[in-house]
Amino acid sequence: MREQAEKGWTYAKAGVDIAKEAAFIRALTYEGRGFASLVEIPGCDLMMAISTDGVGTKILVAAALQKWDTIGIDCVAMNVNDVLCVGANPVCFVDYIAAEHLDERVAAEMGRGLRRGVEMASVQWAGGETASLPEIVRGYDLSGTCVGVVKRDRVIHPRADVGDLIIGIPSCGIHCNGLTLARTVVQKAGFSLNDPFPMNTERTIGEELLTPTRIYMEILSFLDVCSDVHGLAHITGGGFLKLKRLSDRDEIGYDIYDPLPPQPIFEFLQECGRIETAEMFRTFNCGMGFAVAIPPSEEKTALKVLKDAKVVGEVVRRRGIWVRDTLL
Structure with missing residues (x-):
């Protein structure tokens, strides 16, 4: 017999509370609100857009199936798509892999996905960081950062209005x-x-x-x-x-x-x-x-x-x- 939730499952009941995440971010006194942050580049009319994100618990699905060759695409996508939201052209990407134990087969498959992702996004894979953290991490965690550029007068500022x-x-x-x-x-x-x-x-x-x-x-x-x-x-x-x-x-x-x-x-x-x-x-x-x-x-x-x-x-x-x- 399949177990069913009496009142139906929610994200918070499963362990992720979006409202608490928002409160946590406010407590950091983080000033940004959008998908990517914009930084002025002195001496030119360009601005740098930067975003950091990860693949979350999707990596646990990859681990359960021992199929690691697509999760890198997700990592690139989550960051590139956020940079696009301010009108910026994504330029480069770096990854961050935290691991309980290092497995070269897993690394090779993750690398194939990351390579495919940056090719799809036409960005440069500028390296990254791998950390062995057996006392902190169980399995793997995969995240990354994407940097893009946009002309100052082409930045997309959120200004949706009635009738749009x-x-x-x-x-x-x-x-x-x-x-x-x-x-x-x-x-x-x-x-x-x-x-x-x-x-x-x-x-x-x-x-x-x-x-x-x-x-x-x-x-x-x-x-x-x-x-x-x-x-x-x-x-x-x-x-x-x-x-x-x-x-x-x-x-x-x-x-x-x-x-x-x-x-x-x-x-x-x-x-x-x-x-x-x-x-x-x-x-x-x-x-x-x-x-x-x-x-x-x-x-x-x-x-x-x-x-x-x-x-x-x-x-x-x-x-x-x-x-x-x-x-x-």
């Missing part, structure tokens, strides 16, 4: 966020990561979860042709709550009235974990990995460049984020 359209670009699966909840749901429902994925039995559940994060390099082409972009958002931890970063105005909201279709993995997790719809959108990307805020006048131009994107909603005058009338 929200363009959604599809994800290719769960990406790198919500894996703690996903793994908990799979386990408590009586499945193994090595079991066939019920909605595609040619793959295991673990392989489905390991689908690499999409790298949204087409954003650069989009920025070349769209002159009036009001915000860019990488939909990561916190799911659709990341839409709040499209604007620095707290009095507006977002009505996602026609969301992109979620991949089967999300339906599977929601059913197995009895996860409420609002919690799904607060935790996972649910099929939308990147969002763009533009005025209606830019719609046709945007959709010509962003081939698989569509209008999913609009900025509204009421506060909050609504997905098909469900308040997140």
